[in-house]
Amino acid sequence: MSARTTTTNFYRLDGVHDTLVLQSESARLPRLLYWGRSLPIDTDLHALAVVAQRPVPHGGLDQEEEVSLLPEPGRGFTDSPGLIVRRGEHNVYTQLHITKSTALTHGWDLECVDNVAKIKVVLGIRIEPNTGVISAGTRLTNLGDVNIQVDWLASFTLSVPEFLQYRQSIGGRWSNEFRVTTEPIGSASWVQESRVGRTSHHAFPGLLLTSACVGSEQGEVWSGQLAWSGNHRTLLQRCRLGGLQWQMGELLLPGEVVLAPEEVYVTPQAHLARSNTGLRGLSERWHGFTRAQVLPPSSRKLRRPVQFSTWEATYFDHHPVRLHALADAAAAVGAERFVLDDGWFLGRHDDRAGLGDWVPCPERYPDGLRPLAEYCRGLGMQFGLWVEPESVNANSNLYRAHPEWVLGSPELPQPLGRHQYVLNLGLPAVRAYLFESLDRLLRSAPIHFLKWDMNRDMTHAIGGDGRAGAREHVLGLYALIDQLRLAYPDLQIESCASGGARADLAILRRCDRVWVSDCNDPITRQRIQEGFLLFFPPELMGAHVGDACSHTNGRTTSIALRTLSALFGHMGIEADLLSMPESDLQFLQTALQIYKQHRTWVHQGFVAQVYHPDPHIRSIGAIANDLSKALLSIVATENTSTAVAAPLRMCGLARETMYRVRLHPHWPARPNAGKASSDFHRGACATLSGLALAEHGLQIPILEVGDCLLIELLSDV
Ligand code: DGJ
Numbered sequence: 009m010s011a012r013t014t015t016t017n018f019y020r021l022d023g024v025h026d027t028l029v030l031q032s033e034s035a036r037l038p039r040l041l042y043w044g045r046s047l048p049i050d051t052d053l054h055a056l057a058v059v060a061q062r063p064v065p066h067g068g069l070d071q072e073e074e075v076s077l078l079p080e081p082g083r084g085f086t087d088s089p090g091l092i093v094r095r096g097e098h099n100v101y102t103q104l105h106i107t108k109s110t111a112l113t114h115g116w117d118l119e120c121v122d123n124v125a126k127i128k129v130v131l132g133i134r135i136e137p138n139t140g141v142i143s144a145g146t147r148l149t150n151l152g153d154v155n156i157q158v159d160w161l162a163s164f165t166l167s168v169p170e171f172l173q174y175r176q177s178i179g180g181r182w183s184n185e186f187r188v189t190t191e192p193i194g195s196a197s198w199v200q201e202s203r204v205g206r207t208s209h210h211a212f213p214g215l216l217l218t219s220a221c222v223g224s225e226q227g228e229v230w231s232g233q234l235a236w237s238g239n240h241r242t243l244l245q246r247c248r249l250g251g252l253q254w255q256m257g258e259l260l261l262p263g264e265v266v267l268a269p270e271e272v273y274v275t276p277q278a279h280l281a282r283s284n285t286g287l288r289g290l291s292e293r294w295h296g297f298t299r300a301q302v303l304p305p306s307s308r309k310l311r312r313p314v315q316f317s318t319w320e321a322t323y324f325d326h327h328p329v330r331l332h333a334l335a336d337a338a339a340a341v342g343a344e345r346f347v348l349d350d351g352w353f354l355g356r357h358d359d360r361a362g363l364g365d366w367v368p369c370p371e372r373y374p375d376g377l378r379p380l381a382e383y384c385r386g387l388g389m390q391f392g393l394w395v396e397p398e399s400v401n402a403n404s405n406l407y408r409a410h411p412e413w414v415l416g417s418p419e420l421p422q423p424l425g426r427h428q429y430v431l432n433l434g435l436p437a438v439r440a441y442l443f444e445s446l447d448r449l450l451r452s453a454p455i456h457f458l459k460w461d462m463n464r465d466m467t468h469a470i471g472g473d474g475r476a477g478a479r480e481h482v483l484g485l486y487a488l489i490d491q492l493r494l495a496y497p498d499l500q501i502e503s504c505a506s507g508g509a510r511a512d513l514a515i516l517r518r519c520d521r522v523w524v525s526d527c528n529d530p531i532t533r534q535r536i537q538e539g540f541l542l543f544f545p546p547e548l549m550g551a552h553v554g555d556a557c558s559h560t561n562g563r564t565t566s567i568a569l570r571t572l573s574a575l576f577g578h579m580g581i582e583a584d585l586l587s588m589p590e591s592d593l594q595f596l597q598t599a600l601q602i603y604k605q606h607r608t609w610v611h612q613g614f615v616a617q618v619y620h621p622d623p624h625i626r627s628i629g630a631i632a633n634d635l636s637k638a639l640l641s642i643v644a645t646e647n648t649s650t651a652v653a654a655p656l657r658m659c660g661l662a663r664e665t666m667y668r669v670r671l672h673p674h675w676p677a678r679p680n681a682g683k684a685s686s687d688f689h690r691g692a693c694a695t696l697s698g699l700a701l702a703e704h705g706l707q708i709p710i711l712e713v714g715d716c717l718l719i720e721l722l723s724d725v
Pocket of ligand 1: 319349350394461463504505506507523525526
C-alpha cells in the first residue's frame with residue numbers, strides 16, 4: 009500500500025454553542041467532519057480527522073466513497089449523487105477541486121472548479137452564531153460553450169452519524185397538516201417529494217433525525233428545512249458500504265434548468281439546526297432563527313391583532329347587511345381586524361368562477377370595498393382581504409382574454425383542481441397584470457392585510473414554449489410579493505394554500521403569518537399545532553375559534569376548548585357570531601381579553617409541546633423569555649387511558665425560582681370530575697420551585713375527552 013500524500017484542509021464554523029468542521033483532502037469537495045457542541049478553539053482537527061478516517065473494505069472500490077457536500081459519481085461515489093448534470097446526450101462526470109476559499113465572518117464560500125467537465129460550483133455555508141443554525145446553498149455555473157441540463161443539485165449533503173436512529177418526518181393532508189411520523193431509519197433509502205408545485209400538505213420540507221431516546225428535554229436531534237415553496241426532494245439513504253447520507257434540494261422537472269454558457273443555477277437555501285437537549289432545544293433554535301433571520305423586519309415585533317375571518321361565517325354569500333352585522337359582532341367581542349374572505353369579487357358566487365378578475369363584485373360592492381373597510385375602521389378594526397392571485401377559473405374575463413397565461417399546454421387537457429388553473433407567474437406579463445390588479449385594490453380602500461391563498465396542486469407545470477415552469481412560477485411568486493411589499497411596506501401578508509400547504513422558510517421571508525390548517529376543530533388542531541410549533545414560532549400560527557360544530561370534520565366542542573386551543577397562536581375568530589349563544593359570546597370576549605393581556609410575552613417567548621406520558625393528554629406550554637411567567641394548556645383529546653392520569657412535568661422554568669401556580673379561573677377543572685379533588689384543582693394557589701415543577705410536575709385533574717384547562721405560573725418575586 010502506498011502512503012497517502014495528501015493535503016488536508018479544514019473549514020471551521022463556530023457559533024455560541026456549536027462547532028461545525030468540514031474537511032477536504034487534496035482540495036476535493038469537503039465533507040462533514042464534525043457537527044456538535046463547541047470544540048475548544050485549539051482542538052487538533054488533524055487528530056480528529058485521523059480517528060474519523062474510515063477503512064476501505066474488500067469487495068468495493070480501492071478507495072473510500074466519500075459523502076462530500078455534493079457526492080460525485082466522477083469520484084467513484086456509487087450511492088445517490090449530489091449532482092446530476094448532462095451536456096447534450098452526455099452524462100457529465102465531475103471531479104471538482106476547491107480553487108478558492110473565502111473566509112467570511114460566520115462562514116465560508118468554497119469555489120470548486122472542474123476544467124474538464126467545465127463546471128463551477130460555489131458552496132456557501134454559514135452559521136448564525138446565536139442559534140447555531142447552519143445555512144447552506146450551492147451555485148452551479150456552466151463554464152463550457154454548450155448548454156448543460158441540471159437534473160439534480162442538492163442544496164447540501166451531510167453524512168449522518170449513526171447514533172441518530174429515528175426519523176421524524178412531517179406530512180399530512182388537507183385539514184390535517186403538520187402530522188409527525190416517527191420511524192426507525194431503515195436499511196435502504198427514504199425519499200420524500202413534493203411534485204405539486206407548492207410546499208405541500210403531504211411533504212413538509214423539513215426533517216428531524218433523532219437519537220433513540222429523544223424527548224422534550226433529552227436526546228440529540230439534527231434537523232433541516234429547505235427554504236423553498238415549490239417542488240422539493242429529501243433523501244435519507246443507508247450507503248451501501250455503511251453510513252448514512254442526507255440530501256435536500258429542489259426537485260427539478262425534466263429540462264427545468266438548462267444553463268447556457270456562463271449561466272448560473274442557484275439552489276434554494278437549506279437550514280440545519282441541532283440540539284443536545286431534545287426537541288425543546290431544537291425548537292428554541294428554529295424559533296430564534298426564524299424570528300431573527302427569516303421574517304421581514306417589519307414582522308418581527310408586530311402586535312398580532314385578533315382577527316375575524318368571514319369564511320366559515322358566510323362562504324360565498326356576501327350580503328352587505330350580514331357583513332355589517334358580523335363586523336358589529338366581531339368588534340363587540342374584541343376583534344381588531346376584519347378579513348373579508350373569498351366571495352367578494354366579480355362573478356364569484358361559488359368556486360367555479362371569478363378567479364383572475366380582481367375587481368369587487370358590482371352588485372354586492374357597488375361602491376367598491378372602501379365603504380365596508382371604512383365601516384370596520386369606524387368600529388376600531390383594520391380591514392383585510394382574501395386573494396388568490398396565482399389562480400384563474402376558466403369562467404373569468406382573464407382566462408377568456410389570456411388562455412395562454414396558464415401553466416399547461418392547450419393541446420393537453422389537464423385535470424382541474426377546485427375548477428381552476430394555475431397562472432404562469434414566470435411570465436412578466438402575468439406578474440405585471442397581478443401587480444396592477446392588487447395595486448388597484450390596495451389603493452381603493454384601507455387594506456392592511458392580504459390573505460394570499462393558493463388552492464391548486466400543479467400538474468402540467470409547463471409554459472407555452474413547452475418548457476417546465478414550476479421553478480419559474482415560484483420565483484415569479486417571490487418577485488411579485490416582494491414588489492408588493494416594497495410598494496406597501498405596512499401591508500401584512502398571510503401565506504395560505506388550502507390551509508397549511510405553503511409554510512416554509514422562503515415564503516416566511518415575505519409573509520407575516522401562516523394559515524396553518526382549514527381545520528378549526530380544536531381536538532385535531534392539538535397535533536397540527538404541535539407539529540407546526542416544532543419549527544415555527546407561535547405568533548405565525550393562525551389559529552381561529554370556529555363554530556361549535558367543526559365545518560371540516562363535524563365534531564362538536566365547547567367554547568372553552570375552542571378558545572384555549574387558539575390562545576397561544578395568532579388568535580382569531582372564524583364563526584357565525586350572529587348565531588353564537590350569548591354565553592359563548594361572553595366566554596369568547598373574555599378569552600380574547602386574556603389573549604390581549606398575554607400576547608406580547610407569549611409571542612416573543614417560547615411555546616412548544618409539553619409531553620405527557622398519556623398520548624391523549626396534549627399540552628402546550630408558553631414561557632416568557634425572562635422565565636418570570638408561563639401558561640400551560642392541557643387538553644384531553646380522548647378519554648385518558650387511566651382513571652387518574654400522571655402528573656404533568658413542566659420543564660424550562662428557572663429551577664431556583666418559586667412560582668405561584670393556579671388553574672386559570674376562565675379554564676378551570678370540570679367540577680365533579682371525580683369523587684374528590686384537591687384544593688389545587690378547585691382553584692387554590694400552590695407555590696412551587698421551577699425544579700419541583702420539572703422533576704415532580706403537577707397532578708392533573710380527572711379528564712374526559714374534550715376537557716381542557718389552563719394553568720398559570722407566575723414567579724413569586
Ligand atoms: C382555502 C383557505 O384555506 C380557506 O381558509 C378559505 O380562504 C378558502 N380557501 C376560500 O376559498
